Amino acid sequence: MIRFEDVSVTYEGAAGPTVRGVDLAVPEGELVLLVGPSGVGKSTLLGTVSGLVPHFTGGTLRGRVTVAGRDTRTHKPRELADVVGTVGQDPLAHFVTDTVEDELAYGMESLGLAPDVMRRRVEETLDLLGLAGLRDRPIATLSGGQRQRVAIGSVLTPHPRVLVLDEPTSALDPAAAEEVLAVLQRLVHDLGTTVLMAEHRLERVVQYADQVLLLAASGEPPMLGDPADLMARSPVYPPVVALGRLAGWSPLPLTVRDARRRAGALRDRLADVAPRQGTTAVRRPERPERGSRWARRDRTANGTPAERAPAASVAGLAVRRGRVEALRRVDLTVTPGETVALMGRNGAGKSTLLATLVGLLEPTSGTVRVGGAAPHRTAPRRLIRHVGLVPQEPRDLLYADTVAAECTAADRDADAAPGTCRALVSELLPGIADDTHPRDLSEGQRLALALAIVLTARPPLLLLDEPTRGLDYAAKARLVAILRSLAAEGHAIVLATHDVELAAEIAHRVVILADGEIVADGPTAGVVVSSPSFAPQVTKILAPREWLTVAQVREALAAAEGTP
Numbered sequence: 001m002i003r004f005e006d007v008s009v010t011y012e013g014a015a016g017p018t019v020r021g022v023d024l025a026v027p028e029g030e031l032v033l034l035v036g037p038s039g040v041g042k043s044t045l046l047g048t049v050s051g052l053v054p055h056f057t058g059g060t061l062r063g064r065v066t067v068a069g070r071d072t073r074t075h076k077p078r079e080l081a082d083v084v085g086t087v088g089q090d091p092l093a094h095f096v097t098d099t100v101e102d103e104l105a106y107g108m109e110s111l112g113l114a115p116d117v118m119r120r121r122v123e124e125t126l127d128l129l130g131l132a133g134l135r136d137r138p139i140a141t142l143s144g145g146q147r148q149r150v151a152i153g154s155v156l157t158p159h160p161r162v163l164v165l166d167e168p169t170s171a172l173d174p175a176a177a178e179e180v181l182a183v184l185q186r187l188v189h190d191l192g193t194t195v196l197m198a199e200h201r202l203e204r205v206v207q208y209a210d211q212v213l214l215l216a217a218s219g220e221p222p223m224l225g226d227p228a229d230l231m232a233r234s235p236v237y238p239p240v241v242a243l244g245r246l247a248g249w250s251p252l253p254l255t256v257r258d259a260r261r262r263a264g265a266l267r268d269r270l271a272d273v274a275p276r277q278g279t280t281a282v283r284r285p286e287r288p289e290r291g292s293r294w295a296r297r298d299r300t301a302n303g304t305p306a307e308r309a310p311a312a313s314v315a316g317l318a319v320r321r322g323r324v325e326a327l328r329r330v331d332l333t334v335t336p337g338e339t340v341a342l343m344g345r346n347g348a349g350k351s352t353l354l355a356t357l358v359g360l361l362e363p364t365s366g367t368v369r370v371g372g373a374a375p376h377r378t379a380p381r382r383l384i385r386h387v388g389l390v391p392q393e394p395r396d397l398l399y400a401d402t403v404a405a406e407c408t409a410a411d412r413d414a415d416a417a418p419g420t421c422r423a424l425v426s427e428l429l430p431g432i433a434d435d436t437h438p439r440d441l442s443e444g445q446r447l448a449l450a451l452a453i454v455l456t457a458r459p460p461l462l463l464l465d466e467p468t469r470g471l472d473y474a475a476k477a478r479l480v481a482i483l484r485s486l487a488a489e490g491h492a493i494v495l496a497t498h499d500v501e502l503a504a505e506i507a508h509r510v511v512i513l514a515d516g517e518i519v520a521d522g523p524t525a526g527v528v529v530s531s532p533s534f535a536p537q538v539t540k541i542l543a544p545r546e547w548l549t550v551a552q553v554r555e556a557l558a559a560a561e562g563t564p
């Protein structure tokens, strides 16, 4: 259905091709999962199928890509619209109309479908993706995950034969992600739709893949094959595979269910060991990790010793956004050194709470204090000494023309030593060039830059909205290390996330929001272990014992082998 014939893409100014030697075919009626580290060229390869590369991105495409027999170089994206539906990483860039219902109908209108067909498909899609309650809403008022659902819905309604999806579940809550993947699988099985999808959170998707297309390193030819075979050699793999590799299981299980069946012997080996809380950040580190730039200072960002006064306190908070009561009766205290994961369904109010803590929204009632000040009444230049937010859309933070200029501005705004921000970028994700336009960065690279800009000011309260969108496992591990040493130094961290694996690794505490209210608040293991949606893979595999991460299991096995 999709044919790549000796394809390579070289962007202007790049030393060599970003993707090279792609010569393979994606068969009709299969779901093929594109896997690889951040910045390796996954979006680029997807773009050659939808025609966005090189028509919109620039660069040179060599070789030939055909979709249902049409050459994507000689057909403009809109001439492919009847066969290919594309969802990019940034849903906002994709919307053409103002409301949910119009957006779902738009693609069909441009293809000239009959009004009754359009009507029926819009209704079907609203139900399928849980959007019925939002049908009249202006898109501008939707939460991140709600937008992503609309973007997916809008490409489903015309029933294209091929779907090209770039991280379609990155902003979705765990249950919504499962629903969307089940819908896609049904299209593949029942209608013979062909799906080519890139995704970093392999724990969510690998079990749905008929084949995996692995881009292991930039410029290396990709490999197409059986998911379990390729997971055995891939540099990126989900926790279930990490556990399988650790335990020496072959073939590697890709689902929690398969892993549970194999886990008997592993459970026996772990029977006499209690999960140590120290491997995850559940127990606060007693001293900063050595060797990290983050640990060099033993005082908080504003130069005072870490104090025990709360980094943030919220009492009786309500926030109304238009017609929506986004938060109600919220009480929350975050102390220095504590990492809190804010979880909950799409639209539950997580971003609203972060925006209120950073003064972007005003409380409708109740009080919010950050470092003793009311954020919405504090001047931004003063506020950055207390609190910093990495927004869900890192783009919102980026204004300059180059990575270097962004970093210079960040150093200046934060009164940090020149080079501070740039060093952070390299620490998070090596290999980002100084003169790159932030627009041309890959999603993961852009997040690394936004994060570095905020961290430059070393705010005592650090807020992160979906910080692992677009990050591969290695970048995520580096982020975890950085956040842990910040917490150890006394920074308070609140992260809104759908990434249950991240919460298990790093959070001392999990707060679950539902419909604007806090419905659970407690130590991570206690909150996530009993939840089918929020439990990480290792927990599900080794239940009823409270193991959370592969790192915990690895440490326990090493200790058990070390003892006679």
Ligand SMILES: Nc1ncnc2c1ncn2[C@@H]1O[C@H](COP(=O)(O)OP(=O)(O)OP(=O)(O)O)[C@@H](O)[C@H]1O
Pocket (backbone or CB within 6 Å): 011, 012, 018, 036, 037, 038, 039, 040, 041, 042, 043, 044, 045, 057, 058, 436, 440, 441, 442, 443, 444, 445, 470, 471
């Ligand atoms: N329009 C462009 N002009 C120049 N360079 C680009 C452009 N688009 C992407 N690049 C570069 O090409 C490389 C691959 O980017 P791409 O977005 O394809 O990676 P990716 O594998 O999708 O990454 P991620 O997982 O972070 O989304 C990156 O180094 C990026 O900076």
Ligand SMILES: Nc1ncnc2c1ncn2[C@@H]1O[C@H](COP(=O)(O)OP(=O)(O)OP(=O)(O)O)[C@@H](O)[C@H]1O
Pocket (backbone or CB within 6 Å): 140, 141, 142, 143, 144, 145, 146, 171, 173, 321, 322, 323, 324, 325, 326, 344, 345, 346, 347, 348, 349, 350, 351, 352, 353, 496
């Ligand atoms: N500008 C706005 N006007 C009206 N309603 C809004 C506006 N922004 C957000 N909302 C609504 O407020 C509610 C909370 O949104 P919020 O973005 O805080 O959710 P969230 O938990 O961060 O969701 P997600 O996981 O999808 O990012 C949602 O129902 C959303 O549709």
